[in-house]
Structures are given as structure tokens and as C-alpha cells.
Amino acid sequence: MLNRVNHQVLKFKKSGIRKFAEAAAKMEGVVSLTIGEPEFDTEVVIKDAAKKALDDNYTHYPSGQGMIELRKAISDFEGKRNAMHYTSDEIIVTNGSTEGLASTFLALLNEGDEVIIPAPMYVTYLPMIEYCKAKMIPLDTTKSGFQIDENDLNALVNEHTKLIVITSPNNPTGVVYSKESLDAVKRVALKNNIFILSDDVYHQLVYTDDFTKLSDDPSIRHLLIVTQSYSKPYAMTGWRIGYLMADQPIAAHINGIHSYLVTGITSFIQIAAIEALNQDTSEIKRIYFDRLVRCKKILDEANIPYVNPEGAFYLFINIGEFKINSEEFCLKALNDYKVALVPGVYFSELTDHYIRISYAVKEYDLFEGLNRLVKMVKDLRQC
Ligand SMILES: Cc1ncc(COP(=O)(O)O)c(C=O)c1O
Numbered sequence: 250m251l252n253r254v255n256h257q258v259l260k261f262k263k264s265g266i267r268k269f270a271e272a273a274a275k276m277e278g279v280v281s282l283t284i285g286e287p288e289f290d291t292e293v294v295i296k297d298a299a300k301k302a303l304d305d306n307y308t309h310y311p312s313g314q315g316m317i318e319l320r321k322a323i324s325d326f327e328g329k330r331n332a333m334h335y336t337s338d339e340i341i342v343t344n345g346s347t348e349g350l351a352s353t354f355l356a357l358l359n360e361g362d363e364v365i366i367p368a369p370m371y372v373t374y375l376p377m378i379e380y381c382k383a384k385m386i387p388l389d390t391t392k393s394g395f396q397i398d399e400n401d402l403n404a405l406v407n408e409h410t411k412l413i414v415i416t417s418p419n420n421p422t423g424v425v426y427s428k429e430s431l432d433a434v435k436r437v438a439l440k441n442n443i444f445i446l447s448d449d450v451y452h453q454l455v456y457t458d459d460f461t462k463l464s465d466d467p468s469i470r471h472l473l474i475v476t477q478s479y480s481k482p483y484a485m486t487g488w489r490i491g492y493l494m495a496d497q498p499i500a501a502h503i504n505g506i507h508s509y510l511v512t513g514i515t516s517f518i519q520i521a522a523i524e525a526l527n528q529d530t531s532e533i534k535r536i537y538f539d540r541l542v543r544c545k546k547i548l549d550e551a552n553i554p555y556v557n558p559e560g561a562f563y564l565f566i567n568i569g570e571f572k573i574n575s576e577e578f579c580l581k582a583l584n585d586y587k588v589a590l591v592p593g594v595y596f597s598e599l600t601d602h603y604i605r606i607s608y609a610v611k612e613y614d615l616f617e618g619l620n621r622l623v624k625m626v627k628d629l630r631q632c
Pocket residue numbers: 285344345346347348371416419420448450477478479480486490491
């Protein structure tokens with residue numbers, strides 16, 4: 250019967266990251282540096298708020314766009330952080346940022362449209378773009394220090410270009426796009442009337458003072474869609490809640506598809522999400538930054554090259570010297586050294602000489618895993 254189902258869905262591939270994570274989970278003694286998930290548990294006050302909301306019978310259908318109390322809280326929260334102010338009308342509460350991304354693609358893309366994304370890139374964009382029968386156009390950033398070169402970007406634009414997706418800090422590189430990169434994106438988008446989707450899930454995990462954001466520039470308001478998540482800063486991956494913000498007509502348009510997809514996000518979780526916005530996330534950020542410094546020291550001492558990250562919780566490590574592809578490298582690491590890593594090829598064919606580690610994993614796993622990686626590199630260098 251599979252020949253009668255939706256052909257676009259048949260083309261979906263299982264996430265390579267999950268494949269490695271699952272293989273690692275089945276093997277004895279493996280430490281996994283694969284998944285970008287905080288090891289911490291959600292704060293007690295947030296859990297208490299959800300428990301109380303249940304007792305208060307927040308168990309009925311929610312508003313499709315999101316509870317007005319939560320949307321107002323998000324509007325205040327974001328208004329204090331960005332020059333662009335979004336009203337509660339311009340905010341949609343989503344099922345994690347994943348659904349915000351999917352709803353945006355579904356609401357904006359027509360068959361034949363093109364979406365430019367700096368490569369390497371986060372893995373869940375492509376399937377939804379292809380589902381819309383649109384085409385993903387990778388922008389090679391490997392030759393420009395993983396930043397965006399305006400000439401390279403311009404060269405990819407044509408009359409089919411509908412959207413540019415920006416992820417800063419980036420997954421998998423951890424790179425924060427410079428002012429020059431974002432100015433280039435804005436100039437190209439404004440000149441050609443191209444939407445910009447800013448995937449901001451790592452905005453609270455930035456380790457540099459020099460942080461330029463698209464959401465600080467009202468001149469692109471009519472083109473910008475911002476997706477946000479509770480998953481990473483509040484350790485709420487399993488709660489499945491996030492939000493998106495866009496200029497009112499665009500937000501209303503995206504809300505059309507969002508409401509049909511999910512009806513709304515679990516009522517008592519929305520109440521807890523108001524509480525989450527009151528939490529100070531600086532301690533979590535400090536812990537990640539401290540880990541980053543320690544990881545970099547280990548890699549530097551072993552002379553292992555990597556892309557210098559300024560945010561998120563990933564290190565993108567260059568394995569080009571070994572002349573084996575990233576999947577082979579990761580299979581060897583898994584089978585011979587019992588450490589699970591993510592092949593760089595999963596983020597782009599252009600980065601088959603990289604592997605990604607996440608330093609959000611359990612602290613013991615992180616440093617044990619890194620030691621195993623260093624041992625493997627030393628052994629390979631002796632071959
Ligand atoms: C860049 C990026 N966007 C979106 C997501 C999805 O986050 P959520 O849990 O909010 O769906 C992730 C998760 O790893 C991510 O790395």
C-alpha cells in the first residue's frame with residue numbers, strides 16, 4: 250500500500266543523529282556526545298507551576314494561537330531583549346520550535362520556491378522544505394570562516410528565492426553570525442523581497458558580547474519570522490513548547506496552518522511556560538561556557554582543529570587530516586573507542602571532514618568521551 254501514500258513523506262530519511270544515538274544506546278560501555286539536549290532537569294518552580302495548573306483544571310482546549318496571558322508574557326520578555334517589539338497578536342505558541350519552523354515552511358512555500366540556507370545546517374529544515382516541493386539551496390560557508398559572504402549569497406538569489414534561513418548561534422558549528430554577515434542577509438533580502446526565518450533557539454546561549462540579532466532591526470520587520478524554543482535555555486526539551494513571532498499579517502497567515510496542525514499547545518504547559526520566562530538562565534550559560542573552555546583546552550593540547558564557537562553547545566571538529574569520511578570516522582569511534590559522535594556529513598556534504606560533539610551531555614560522558622576521541626586521534630596519527 251505504500252505506493253498509495255504521500256510521495257514526499259516517502260522521501261524522508263531517518264535522522265542520522267538519532268541513528269548514531271540509538272546505536273550507542275544499545276551498546277555496552279559507550280559514552281554518547283551526540284544529542285543536543287541539556288543534561289539538567291527542568292527547574293522545580295516550572296514543574297510546580299504545571300502541577301498547579303493541572304489542579305486548577307487547565308485541561309481544556311487552549312486557544313489555537315496560544316493563551317493570551319502567555320503571549321503577553323512573551324511579548325514583554327522579548328520586548329526587553331530586542332529592538333523589534335512584537336504584540337501578543339504577532340506571537341504564536343508552538344509545539345517546540347520544530348512546529349514553528351514547519352508551520353512557517355508550510356505557510357510560506359509554494360512548489361518551485363527556493364530556500365537559501367547557510368551550510369552546514371540543522372537537520373530538520375530540509376524534509377519540510379522538500380515536503381512543500383520547494384528546493385533547499387545551500388550557501389557554502391566553509392570558505393568564509395562559516396560566516397555569510399554577500400557575493401556568495403547574491404549569486405544564489407533568483408526569481409524563485411522565497412526565504413533565507415538563519416541559525417545564529419549555529420548548529421552544528423556554534424558560530425555566531427557577525428554584523429557583516431547579517432547586514433549582507435538584510436541587504437539581499439530587502440533588495441529582493443525575500444523572507445528571513447531566524448531560528449533563535451540558542452539566543453540565550455551566546456558567549457560573546459558582540460552579538461548582532463536580526464530581531465534588532467525594524468527595517469526588516471515585514472520580512473522576518475523568528476522561531477523560539479523553551480527546550481535549550483530552560484531544559485524543557487520534553488515539554489514541547491516554543492513560539493514564533495512575525496509581522497501581524499504574516500503571523501496571522503502562519504497561524505492558519507498552525508491551528509489546523511496542532512489545534513493548540515497543552516493548556517497546563519502554557520501556564521508553566523509563563524513561569525519559565527521568570528527564570529534566570531545565566532547559571533546554565535555559565536556552566537556551558539566553562540565546559541566549552543575546558544573542552545577547547547583538551548582539543549588544543551592534542552592539536553585537534555575545530556571551528557571556534559561563540560554560542561550554543563556544540564563543537565565542530567575537523568578530522569580532514571585522516572582522509573576518511575565522517576561516517577567512517579564515527580563508526581570507528583563507536584566500535585573501537587566506544588564514543589558516539591555525529592558525522593559532519595549529516596549537516597552538509599561540504600562538511601564530510603568534520604564531526605560534531607555536544608557539550609550539553611552529562612559532564613562525566615563529555616570528558617570521558619573527549620579523552621576517548623583524543624586517544625583515537627593519537628592512534629590514527631601513528632598509523
Ligand atoms: C537550530 C535548532 N533549531 C530548532 C531545534 C528544535 O528545537 P525544539 O526542541 O524547540 O523543537 C533544534 C534542536 O536541536 C536546533 O538545534
